[in-house]
Amino acid sequence: MTVSLFAKKTVDPELATFIAQRTFPNRPSILDIACGTGSQLVANRSVVPDALLIGLDRSLGMLRQAQPKLGNIAWVQADAAMLPFEPECFDFISCQFAFHHVRDKSGMLGAVLEVLRHGGRFVMRNLCPQECPDWLYYEYFPQAHTIDLEDFWPPETIVTTMEATGFARVTVELEHLRFCAGFVRLARCGATTRFKLPTDDDFRSRLRSGDTSVGPRAGGRRCATGACRSSLSAYHSW
Numbered sequence: 531m532t533v534s535l536f537a538k539k540t541v542d543p544e545l546a547t548f549i550a551q552r553t554f555p556n557r558p559s560i561l562d563i564a565c566g567t568g569s570q571l572v573a574n575r576s577v578v579p580d581a582l583l584i585g586l587d588r589s590l591g592m593l594r595q596a597q598p599k600l601g602n603i604a605w606v607q608a609d610a611a612m613l614p615f616e617p618e619c620f621d622f623i624s625c626q627f628a629f630h631h632v633r634d635k636s637g638m639l640g641a642v643l644e645v646l647r648h649g650g651r652f653v654m655r656n657l658c659p660q661e662c663p664d665w666l667y668y669e670y671f672p673q674a675h676t677i678d679l680e681d682f683w684p685p686e687t688i689v690t691t692m693e694a695t696g697f698a699r700v701t702v703e704l705e706h707l708r709f710c711a712g713f714v715r716l717a718r719c720g721a722t723t724r725f726k727l728p729t730d731d732d733f734r735s736r737l738r739s740g741d742t743s744v745g746p747r748a749g750g751r752r753c754a755t756g757a758c759r760s761s762l763s764a765y766h767s768w
């Protein structure tokens with residue numbers, strides 16, 4: 531089975547639903563926070579051909595890779611907690627697989643609410659280490675689970691903080707994923723960049739040792755089971 535959990539981006543279904551539900555007096559404006567190399571916005575373009583698309587990331591290196599992928603998308607280097615935009619200027623804001631990296635999480639949520647239009651939608655998507663303690667990844671790197679539990683807020687904390695910030699109609703969806711692949715293959719396809727590893731040396735020595743230090747699972751295949759990502763939708767004052 532091919533692991534395309536993170537590597538490939540298709541149109542964001544949350545955006546497609548939002549666009550289908552709404553009519554826009556002006557062209558829609560869409561922001562992807564911590565956009566990385568911009569693949570999500572590039573994939574989204576087909577459903578919003580006329581929209582203003584902006585990708586924001588702290589890393590210039592990421593944005594330099596994003597820029598040549600597609601014209602007609604603006605790339606902005608900034609911190610997620612200090613968004614350099616006018617109040618209420620975006621209809622749809624996404625943040626995928628990045629909230630755990632943001633130090634000032636409450637500050638980011640406040641900044642998002644400020645730039646989100648009334649009737650707009652903010653959708654955050656991320657992995658949920660609280661829901662998958664038995665994931666092969668954590669079996670391989672036990673310390674990573676401990677570190678992730680510090681960096682990833684549990685969904686309840688995110689919801690409570692969003693509501694306290696002023697978001698309305700906050701919902702959480704948990705999606706349990708099951709996929710099978712050798713760990714080395716996962717590492718190569720980039721899945722591991724979503725996590726912090728204990729040390730580079732630990733990572734290298736584990737890769738050097740190949741796949742053999744974690745025993746085979748049911749059916750003779752090593753399965754990374756129970757990976758769980760949570761998808762949060764926040765609706766702001768319809």
Ligand SMILES: C[S@@+](CC[C@H](N)C(=O)[O-])C[C@H]1O[C@@H](n2cnc3c(N)ncnc32)[C@H](O)[C@@H]1O
Pocket residue numbers: 563564565566567586587588589592608609610611625626627628631632633723724
């Ligand atoms: C794991 S990548 C996710 C990229 C993309 N959203 C995706 O799903 O492929 C995390 C991204 O968050 C960015 N990032 C981390 N902290 C940030 C912050 N405080 N403000 C803006 N971007 C940040 C990193 O530069 C990196 O591009």
